[in-house]
Amino acid sequence: MLRRFFLTALWSLCLFADPIDEPPASGDWIELQSREWIGGTLKAVYLENVEFNSYTLGQLSLSLEQIRKIVTRQNVTLKARPESPTRAWYEGLPGYTYEYYGTLTLDGNTATIHTPRAQHRVARSHIVSVAPYKELEVEYWSGKATAGLDLTGGNSDSAGFNAIASLSRRSAQTRLRFDYIGMVSEQNSRETVNNHRLKQKFDLYMTHKFYLTPITGEILRDLYQNIDYQWRLGTGVGVGVRDDAQLEWDLSVGPAMIGTHYRTVEDGNSPYRRSWALQFDSLMRTHLEYDVGLSLDYRFTVLDVASGGYRHHLLTQFSRRLIGNIDLDLSLLWNYLHRPVADSGGQTPQNSDFQLLLGVSAGF
Numbered sequence: 001m002l003r004r005f006f007l008t009a010l011w012s013l014c015l016f017a018d019p020i021d022e023p024p025a026s027g028d029w030i031e032l033q034s035r036e037w038i039g040g041t042l043k044a045v046y047l048e049n050v051e052f053n054s055y056t057l058g059q060l061s062l063s064l065e066q067i068r069k070i071v072t073r074q075n076v077t078l079k080a081r082p083e084s085p086t087r088a089w090y091e092g093l094p095g096y097t098y099e100y101y102g103t104l105t106l107d108g109n110t111a112t113i114h115t116p117r118a119q120h121r122v123a124r125s126h127i128v129s130v131a132p133y134k135e136l137e138v139e140y141w142s143g144k145a146t147a148g149l150d151l152t153g154g155n156s157d158s159a160g161f162n163a164i165a166s167l168s169r170r171s172a173q174t175r176l177r178f179d180y181i182g183m184v185s186e187q188n189s190r191e192t193v194n195n196h197r198l199k200q201k202f203d204l205y206m207t208h209k210f211y212l213t214p215i216t217g218e219i220l221r222d223l224y225q226n227i228d229y230q231w232r233l234g235t236g237v238g239v240g241v242r243d244d245a246q247l248e249w250d251l252s253v254g255p256a257m258i259g260t261h262y263r264t265v266e267d268g269n270s271p272y273r274r275s276w277a278l279q280f281d282s283l284m285r286t287h288l289e290y291d292v293g294l295s296l297d298y299r300f301t302v303l304d305v306a307s308g309g310y311r312h313h314l315l316t317q318f319s320r321r322l323i324g325n326i327d328l329d330l331s332l333l334w335n336y337l338h339r340p341v342a343d344s345g346g347q348t349p350q351n352s353d354f355q356l357l358l359g360v361s362a363g364f
Contacts, residue, residue: 050070
């Protein structure tokens with residue numbers, strides 16, 4: 001309550017301060033349509049949204065329509081569509097998307113990129129994105145790793161370890177992502193859980209919302225689902241439904257080929273099966289509170305009947321900020337296969353597996 005009151009007071013001071021014609025010579029500045037200036041650091045302009053870290057108001061997410069002027073002192077990368085109407089169908093294609101580097105002045109309907117040698121002007125309506133200029137390769141990468149440990153002793157001795165990790169590289173035109181989930185557990189020196197899943201996805205943006213996925217892959221090992229190893233190779237198309245400070249949501253669909261080698265099978269059955277598949281993916285991230293995040297990673301796959309019919313995979317994560325980049329994560333993992341394959345003893349694994357995981361994560 002006190003924090004909300006404090007931010008409201010600062011916002012009021014900002015709105016009722018005397019307007020200025022030009023901002024100071026340090027930092028980035030945005031001018032609202034009300035002719036009031038806000039100082040801070042420009043984080044991004046994307047999908048008609050402006051992400052701005054204000055000196056006094058913290059992280060702000062504003063519509064581009066609310067802003068009259070943007071002035072940056074830091075170098076930025078501006079991505080713009082071609083202006084020629086005769087090539088309209090090329091707009092957004094990687095070969096026909098222009099990028100400019102320098103300081104930015106957005107005034108009215110014109111954006112100007114200032115470099116030591118020249119000035120480049122772009123119509124405001126043709127701006128695809130603006131982001132701080134990244135000089136080092138490492139600045140394109142981000143990641144997060146979560147680890148949890150479960151130990152019990154006494155009448156029953158058990159030990160379990162789980163890990164969830166993600167690594168991604170994102171530029172103006174491409175996105176590469178790796179995800180890993182792994183769990184091992186023993187009880188009284190007997191293994192009870194052993195499964196691992198590694199996913200890869202590469203996206204190529206055709207416009208600021210639509211993208212192609214030239215290749216996506218997955219390797220899975222789940223001994224207690226009778227899966228010795230399983231591979232998946234696919235392709236697809238997707239759309240960014242929303243991408244701003246409040247919500248990131250992607251949907252994609254495409255065909256895939258899946259091959260599975262089972263640990264054991266009943267007499268007369270082949271341990272290896274391969275199937276064409278159709279997969280649907282949904283990835284959503286949002287913030288429930290300032291320091292509480294929620295992510296939902298869901299995949300639905302349709303296979304032939306001999307390979308299981310269809311399956312669901314869902315990873316839900318709640319994250320609570322502890323300090324700095326350290327979070328406390330609560331994860332719910334659900335895997336479902338409609339027709340599991342029986343082992344050599346005729347035992348058929350259950351359709352669903354649930355895991356509730358608690359761990360500490362670090363991100364960068």
